[in-house]
Amino acid sequence: MAVYTHLGAEDMAALLAPYGLGDLVSAKGIAEGVSNSNWLIETAGDHPGETVRFILTMYEFRIEIEDLPYFLGLLDHLAARGCPVPRSIHDREGALYREVDTPRGRKALALIEFLPGVSLGEPTAAQARAVGAALAGLHGAAADYAPTRANAMGLAEWQRLAQACGEEGLTSIDPALGTLVAQHLPRLAREWPEGLPTGVIHADLFPDNVLMQGDTVTGLIDFYFACNDIIAYDLAVTHAAWCFDASGQTFRPDLSKALLEGYEAVRPLAAAERAALPVLAQGAAMRFAMSRAFDWLNTPADALVTRKDPMAFARRLEFYADPANAGVFAA
Amino acid sequence: MAVYTHLGAEDMAALLAPYGLGDLVSAKGIAEGVSNSNWLIETAGDHPGETVRFILTMYEFRIEIEDLPYFLGLLDHLAARGCPVPRSIHDREGALYREVDTPRGRKALALIEFLPGVSLGEPTAAQARAVGAALAGLHGAAADYAPTRANAMGLAEWQRLAQACGEEGLTSIDPALGTLVAQHLPRLAREWPEGLPTGVIHADLFPDNVLMQGDTVTGLIDFYFACNDIIAYDLAVTHAAWCFDASGQTFRPDLSKALLEGYEAVRPLAAAERAALPVLAQGAAMRFAMSRAFDWLNTPADALVTRKDPMAFARRLEFYADPANAGVFAA
Numbered sequence: 001m002a003v004y005t006h007l008g009a010e011d012m013a014a015l016l017a018p019y020g021l022g023d024l025v026s027a028k029g030i031a032e033g034v035s036n037s038n039w040l041i042e043t044a045g046d047h048p049g050e051t052v053r054f055i056l057t058m059y060e061f062r063i064e065i066e067d068l069p070y071f072l073g074l075l076d077h078l079a080a081r082g083c084p085v086p087r088s089i090h091d092r093e094g095a096l097y098r099e100v101d102t103p104r105g106r107k108a109l110a111l112i113e114f115l116p117g118v119s120l121g122e123p124t125a126a127q128a129r130a131v132g133a134a135l136a137g138l139h140g141a142a143a144d145y146a147p148t149r150a151n152a153m154g155l156a157e158w159q160r161l162a163q164a165c166g167e168e169g170l171t172s173i174d175p176a177l178g179t180l181v182a183q184h185l186p187r188l189a190r191e192w193p194e195g196l197p198t199g200v201i202h203a204d205l206f207p208d209n210v211l212m213q214g215d216t217v218t219g220l221i222d223f224y225f226a227c228n229d230i231i232a233y234d235l236a237v238t239h240a241a242w243c244f245d246a247s248g249q250t251f252r253p254d255l256s257k258a259l260l261e262g263y264e265a266v267r268p269l270a271a272a273e274r275a276a277l278p279v280l281a282q283g284a285a286m287r288f289a290m291s292r293a294f295d296w297l298n299t300p301a302d303a304l305v306t307r308k309d310p311m312a313f314a315r316r317l318e319f320y321a322d323p324a325n326a327g328v329f330a331a
Numbered sequence: 332m333a334v335y336t337h338l339g340a341e342d343m344a345a346l347l348a349p350y351g352l353g354d355l356v357s358a359k360g361i362a363e364g365v366s367n368s369n370w371l372i373e374t375a376g377d378h379p380g381e382t383v384r385f386i387l388t389m390y391e392f393r394i395e396i397e398d399l400p401y402f403l404g405l406l407d408h409l410a411a412r413g414c415p416v417p418r419s420i421h422d423r424e425g426a427l428y429r430e431v432d433t434p435r436g437r438k439a440l441a442l443i444e445f446l447p448g449v450s451l452g453e454p455t456a457a458q459a460r461a462v463g464a465a466l467a468g469l470h471g472a473a474a475d476y477a478p479t480r481a482n483a484m485g486l487a488e489w490q491r492l493a494q495a496c497g498e499e500g501l502t503s504i505d506p507a508l509g510t511l512v513a514q515h516l517p518r519l520a521r522e523w524p525e526g527l528p529t530g531v532i533h534a535d536l537f538p539d540n541v542l543m544q545g546d547t548v549t550g551l552i553d554f555y556f557a558c559n560d561i562i563a564y565d566l567a568v569t570h571a572a573w574c575f576d577a578s579g580q581t582f583r584p585d586l587s588k589a590l591l592e593g594y595e596a597v598r599p600l601a602a603a604e605r606a607a608l609p610v611l612a613q614g615a616a617m618r619f620a621m622s623r624a625f626d627w628l629n630t631p632a633d634a635l636v637t638r639k640d641p642m643a644f645a646r647r648l649e650f651y652a653d654p655a656n657a658g659v660f661a662a
Contacts, residue, residue: 007452008451008538009543010452010453025447026449028361029361029363030360030362032360040361040371116373118340118358120341122341212340
């Protein structure tokens with residue numbers, strides 16, 4: 001979490017000129033995002049007394065510029081259908097993003113509406129319910145979004161990451177991790193469901209990526225893993241992200257029940273989707289265990305980014321795979 | 332530049348409760364400050380439709396809690412006299428700061444008014460003039476501020492830092508640095524002026540610590556080096572910070588002239604102050620060269636903080652010490 005590119009006021013004003021948002025009033029680098037730099041910016045707007053607030057994102061790593069139209073177009077599509085997502089702000093010529101030269105090379109940048117709300121550390125059941133409903137709303141509103149993007153973090157990628165870590169690498173993180181992956185990953189590949197409804201999914205709806213005020217969801221943010229995949233898998237990811245403590249050691253049945261109820265109040269699950277949730281949730285846990293394991297082994301000691309513990313999701317994987325917990329997703 | 336302490340919405344709401352500022356609307360960790368964590372926060376305020384914006388600072392390193400009343404009281408004192416500095420926001424019981432327990436131990440925190448404006452990368456002469464005037468305004472407004480604080484970054488500290496680096500350490504940074512310090516530091520100690528007017532000084536008025544809109548100074552910020560010392564030394568620090576390019580290789584006479592004129596339009600220098608400016612400016616350059624050299628040698632490779640080049644101020648020291656440049660501070 002850092003601002004990777006330093007921008008003085010003059011640089012910032014030059015970057016913003018093509019947007020016609022008025023004079024720069026304030027710009028604060030914000031400590032969000034691991035693959036991009038973000039500034040919370042205020043400009044004077046077009047009318048006296050008006051001010052405009054927005055986030056400027058400069059894409060630094062990982063994100064492919066070719067994917068930006070999918071991500072940013074999705075925001076506009078969802079916002080137009082009443083989802084609590086930030087609109088992208090287009091430049092005077094209607095472009096969703098711009099490319100600029102910086103001291104650190106050519107970068108893409110985009111402007112995105114500022115939304116109020118805060119990210120929760122300890123959600124309540126009422127808040128988990130609201131998040132479930134917002135996720136279902138997103139799935140419904142995205143049904144007629146035409147562009148598509150494959151899930152770059154799907155099963156094939158978990159296999160690639162597991163192989164890249166190697167059994168030795170996984171075991172060096174935790175003696176149990178190598179065994180767990182060997183036990184579950186081939187089985188997940190065999191059992192991965194086919195024929196379930198697919199559509200646009202957020203694929204990373206952790207509490208960090210949900211802004212709330214009280215029990216109201218005011219913002220679903222950070223769509224940079226969004227893709228087309230099994231819709232119920234997104235619910236499984238959100239379940240894994242919301243219904244445990246951070247270490248993955250404590251399951252919270254109250255949050256689980258509320259999240260699922262909130263989701264189904266807006267988009268009832270088909271029987272096949274519900275039946276697939278246990279394996280989808282194991283897949284979700286495997287996905288974050290593998291990406292974290294890879295980052296764990298490959299993050300240089302001097303990185304600005306804090307490594308996240310892969311075992312927190314290995315524990316969730318064990319939880320979801322345990323037949324004693326089969327009732328979690330029962331109707 | 333980082334946020335060292337993670338705070339969820341619930342933690343944040345609990346920290347803010349004693350201030351009575353209404354419900355939390357937004358909280359963004361901002362990438363400012365090397366010895367503290369900062370959040371830009373918005374709350375609902377007391378009245379419908381109102382919102383309140385402020386900075387929450389959590390003091391992480393270096394700053395002594397005993398010094399907070401001096402720093403925060405100074406903000407209130409200066410703001411009450413019309414200086415563009417942020418007021419501190421007191422809790423319901425009138426306290427300037429609070430101490431709280433966090434997962435990273437007991438910390439002090441304070442709330443400070445949010446001010447608009449942006450920090451300049453490439454100031455113009457008109458902007459340097461405005462900064463000079465604002466600095467002189469600060470010196471005047473602080474004249475009746477009763478609390479005092481010794482300059483912890485004064486000449487004795489430069490000597491201590493130089494000794495801690497050692498000639499070998501200084502030379503390892505740059506072959507010229509050890510020689511330069513040996514040549515100038517003892518002389519500065521001998522020639523350091525006595526009897527000049529003293530008062531409250533900011534002592535660190537770099538462009539980063541000045542918010543501007545156009546040619547107007549909207550905020551002087553980051554008073555955590557403020558202390559009582561020679562007033563003209565503060566002008567020398569500001570001169571060293573504003574009148575060169577970042578590398579210290581290019582002196583900007585237009586900015587120098589404007590800064591000094593802007594200062595004197597508000598607080599004319601006594602003849603003795605003007606005569607002392609060359610040696611005061613050498614001291615200012617030595618101060619930053621020494622603190623940067625020490626940090627350079629003592630910043631772990633995995634630190635979140637970017638090391639700043641000591642040579643940028645060693646070059647300023649050479650510039651100020653060169654008799655060919657004596658005219659810079661001539662009346």
